[in-house]
Amino acid sequence: MSFHGSTARLSEARRVAIFGGTHGNEMSGVALVNLWIKNSDDIQRRGVDIKPFIANPKAVEKCVRYVETDLNRAFTPENLSASGGDEFPYEVRRAQEINRMFGPKGSPEAYDVIFDLHNTTSNMGCTLILESSKDHFNLQMMNYIKKAISPASCLVLLNEHPLLKYSTCRSVAKHAVGLEVGPQPQGVLRSNIFEAMRVILKHALDFIELFNEGMEFPPCTVEVFRVNERIDYPRDANRNIIAMVHPNLQDCDWEPLNPGDPMFQTFDGKTIPYQGSCTVYPTFINEAAYYEKQQAFVTTRRETLAASSIRKA
């Protein structure tokens, strides 16, 4: 990246991948990627090589999130630099393979953009997930997509938290974009979620084509929700869950949660209020896959990021 005046000059995005089935029971991405592998008309763009790719085929075959360990947590420096083979869990070996195909992570040879398609059981609507507040290419893409799909909306979740950030598949690319659409149960394919995901991808690829063709994108601001804190379910002394997400909070992803608001309801009917010191915006509320991660929801803070003007170098 270099600047000419206030405009950031960035390399073209020539190599783009679309991952589905990073979690094998999140069906929209699996169906879309399989569709595009058979017929790529939808995702062809001038001057861009776009590769649809099933990230965890064994998990897709079994219709489970993962076979041995969560692939979307496996792209750590330790895993990617380890040598050896069969003694590693399947997903660690798959992460190494993906890193060889689309990376190496952090290198100039890495893919320019990876979109990773996920579903959630939470009522999150269309959510784009970024890992850096300083990636002006991605921020401009977010701005472009938000404008293109208006009056429908999509929100941006920024996971830049020093402890809660995790080592995603898409982090192999120079620009990592997660797309999380819900609510959709695991193992279920809903036409409305499929369609919402398809439309967002369309606009994202349009943006890349326009950028590669030399369009300048003027400075803009992007509203994001920054990951703040992970909230676990209330538990007894044996670590068993003793409460559910409160009906007032269930399905209210992205809505303000204020100190004192109902947060959980115990099995015997007592309300547990939110005890934080300020308003937060919960998301991933009651996501099926996060019970095992001891997470009932994650709190976020609303923030406005500035993106500089960008143009192809």
Add this chain to the structure above:
Amino acid sequence: MSFHGSTARLSEARRVAIFGGTHGNEMSGVALVNLWIKNSDDIQRRGVDIKPFIANPKAVEKCVRYVETDLNRAFTPENLSASGGDEFPYEVRRAQEINRMFGPKGSPEAYDVIFDLHNTTSNMGCTLILESSKDHFNLQMMNYIKKAISPASCLVLLNEHPLLKYSTCRSVAKHAVGLEVGPQPQGVLRSNIFEAMRVILKHALDFIELFNEGMEFPPCTVEVFRVNERIDYPRDANRNIIAMVHPNLQDCDWEPLNPGDPMFQTFDGKTIPYQGSCTVYPTFINEAAYYEKQQAFVTTRRETLAASSIRKA
């Protein structure tokens, strides 16, 4: 059963079981049964022995539907009469065990009533499932529950189909009652679904207590939806699914589906209409667990059953 005038005289229901976790990832039943095992205040009724019971503990532990084979299809005469041990799948051995504890199926020693608690990803609301149109005790119970929860509603699904009926856990009892509440994703516990299930069980147990105390229940009619036909997803020559439940049908469980109405939408956007010859009432629409059973939904016909007056013998 004997008749005095037009009143059927039936035995008391002294032994009642409540099964949760027949499918290990259907969380409302698991949570309620675990709660009642710890504290049975909610389910105590005069003169009734009520046993809350986790039917498939291994599947619950792994939060999967089943470990080796579907427990709720395993109560066949062949399985229950087979002798031998470790060579059978876990769920077949468990079925034999459950049959010894709560049966034997079809014998005078069997439990009087088994309630089996299930969740579905379909938008079915509260559904009670019966296996016989001739069980006046159960029909009277349905009538009682429907009146008790009004203006909330619960529907009755009658699975008496010669081919589509399957060998459920609850079929071990003299009176088998399934309770299916949704929509709830697998592996997720929603407070509204938990509460709906708790309330229906409360009324069901109240009915049993009143019956045992000698109350006479006058003749009544019960509207049921009789299982008619299983509809699979459209597939290509390789048996891969090529379409989704149409957005006009998704979430419309129990609503009339007329010949010509949209039924599926292919991945490339074409509508496939319902081609049947008369109006049906679909249910279990887009249930996650039924992809493997080649079932997109089941059609039903509406029917009104007459229940005779009943009273304790």
